[in-house]
Amino acid sequence: MVATPIVTLSGVTKNFGTFKALHETDFEIGEGEFVTLLGPSGCGKTTTLRLIGGFELPSSGRIEIAGQDVTKNPPYRRPVNTVFQDYALFPHMTVAENVAYGLTTGGARPDRGDLGRQVGEVLEMVGLAQAGMRRPGALSGGQRQRVAMARALIRRPRVLLLDEPLSALDVKLRETMQVELKRLHRELGITFLMVTHDQTEALALSDRIVVMQQGRICQIGSPGALYDRPETPYVADFIGAANLIEAEFKGLDGGLERLTLQGGTEITRRPGGAGSPGPFRSGQRVRIGLRPERLRPEIETNRFTGQIVETLFHGDRIRIEFTFAGNPTPAFVELGRAMADRMGTLAPGAPITLGVDPAEVMLFAEEASA
Amino acid sequence: MKSLLWWQKGMIGFVFGVLMFLYLPIVMLVLFSFNDSSVTSFPLAGFTWRWYQAVLANEQMLRALGNSLIVASAATAITLSLGTLAALALDRYDFPGKGLFQNAILLPLSLPGLVTGIAMLNFYKQIGIPQSLTAVVIGHATALLGVVVSQVMARLAKLDARQAEASADLGAGPFETFRRVTLPAIRPAILGAGLLSFTLSFDEIPVTYFLTGREITLPIYIYSTLRRGITPEINAIGALIVAASIGLIILSVGLLRDRK
């Protein structure tokens, strides 16, 4: 599946008592990739990370890292290092001592000068060259995060594990650190495995994203692939946003699939687009997904006419919630300011008409669970 | 200072009264230790050092003091070692009988010391430990386990579990992680528990009463002297112990505060 796998999970499960945190899981991470495990809390992403790091033992299955079976190995015998969510810096040591720790464990006695040089180098790499003598308590959140990274990187792990590394930072800082992370990944050339619940972060940083839900992998793919071709409604709504509407599959007619939405609106879809692979039967209950940015007033096909419920100002865009043709749940669309300004009155109660290209309609077979 | 309601002003008087109640006896003790009279009554008879001189010349008492220091040190060392081990195990593992164990070690602290002393005397005699300072050390160390375990466990519970994981992640085995990460973090609790254990052991009477042989500790010496009648020397010893206690408190507060 992957060119040169560096981490392989085969049939790995994890139970906590009777709670199945992770169902049978198989996947590979390629050397040098930036892979993100993405999902809401409880989906099993952190469990997976901790299994790879060695902080939990799998209930079954095998884990290989760099060609070695490490399933039973404790953390100190795996060629991976972890950046913890709350950084877990040692409060009674200075920054330099924290960073140097990894090179002094297991009886290692490096030469003082050598050690100092390596610590200096890695601190320089994360932009904290002057902070060596300070203590973690005196640092800001962003600085602590960098110390945690330096501490993990000094051992030159084959894989760097990051457990929600940016979740404790405020928005502006998070954006800066995202750029830093990407830069580090490129410069170091090692494999990064990150866990996050923030999909924009995942989209921005990853080579591949593993979307998880309730202990299972839903879909793995590059950010583009996941965004353009989600395979389930869950993924469609988790990566980016989507209007998910119940519908009934009518049939194939003149090269286009025909669907009737709840409430009666009829739309067409070009087959082979994003969603479930099919085939679909006439009368089958399905769900369609429409990305808000694909609904445009100037598109002539698949017209929706509805009534605006609410408008929300988002700076460069306007988000409009509207109801249409017997659909109780409002759908929403996001329009650029320029476009919005050309549309006349946009206020609650006003009418609105939008269309969508048949190629942009996502079609999902109704899932067994909600 | 915000303006106080009438009943709050009344409370100030009350609180002042209670504090007086708490300190007056101690003040009396110190006062009469310098009083040139063998009776503890007013009016005061004049300043004298002779009771203190008598104390310093009292061989028996000094010997008892020495014994107390030895016993307290030994008992504290033992109970800290055992207690820390136990606390680590209790914090880390779940096992059948865990609750029972925790309640068992708290028993000596809640029961009248006499009960514990009796139980220990009964048994130690059976297994051949004679009444002696050794028996006292063993008895104290056992009785004080609850103090150490509860203090250290409380501190362990507040520890960030991730730090130990980080240490393992960075290549340290369990012993190394304990030595370099866990131990420094629980040091304040160990120091505090050690100080408390030392003080409790030093001052202990009921358990000691039953386990002691020919060599006695300071509180037992004072107690037996008191049963025979008051001598003014007791006031002097008392004042010295008060001074030492207060010194110890200041020391421990200073020590523990700096750690933060």
Next chain:
Amino acid sequence: MTPARATPLAFSGLFGLPLLWVLLLLVVPYLLMIAVGFWTRQFPLFVPDFQFGNYVQLFSDPQYTTVILRTLKIAVMVTAFALALGYPLAYFLVFTVDSDKLRNLLYMLVIVPLWVSYLLRAYTWKIILGNDGALNSALIALGVIDTPLDAFLYNQTAMVITLTYIFVPFMVMPIYAVLENIPKRLIEASEDLGVGPMRTFWKVIAPLSLGGVVAGATMTFCLAFGDFVAPVLVGGPDGTMVANLLQSQFGAALNWPLGSALATLVLIMVMAILWLSARLDRAGRVAMK
């Protein structure tokens, strides 16, 4: 720490020694003591047996029943007085004192006497309350009385005063801790809803502080019940408490089985109280939810 990677070897390495020590040197002695309570005394030896004679004696012989009841009475009184003095003190420290520094200083002042020898603190009342003690001589010097009153010392009043004195700091500690933890927002919310300080106290503060009160009262009661210093130093002929009985049974009276039975009785009583207070504590917590 996740109780995860537990190997039997690591566990027994860590816990083996303490467990062995506790079992052998703590649990077995208590169990043995309970067992001896069933033995018979056949002068000059004690014979292993299983009979309830000792317990019967404890409950029927007025010599013993009066002592037990008296000890209960005194312990209850001491607990009540210590609470009456200690609770307002703790309340004042937490709610009336504004400055943190002052509050910490005052708290330390209250706690410091705890660290001074128990024996000494009881002894000080002996020198205060005696015929030629500080109190009598001060009253004479002030002209309030002519001859020393011997009503101060060597009676139960003296014991109650002494023990209350010793245990007030014991009471203050847990109550202070609990009161300190009451979020100020709760009190502000109560006042915001128009409830005056008196009712706020009864409806909000008092119930929340119950845990600390129970803890302090339990500790004070158990320790006061088992005290033997006060009767010896400041108690009179009618001041014998359970602890003195224990002393004599293992001393001059040389009746180990009877002494063990009495000690077992005390053990059961204390454990019952601890269990009760733990239940009260849990009930209180449920009520808070």
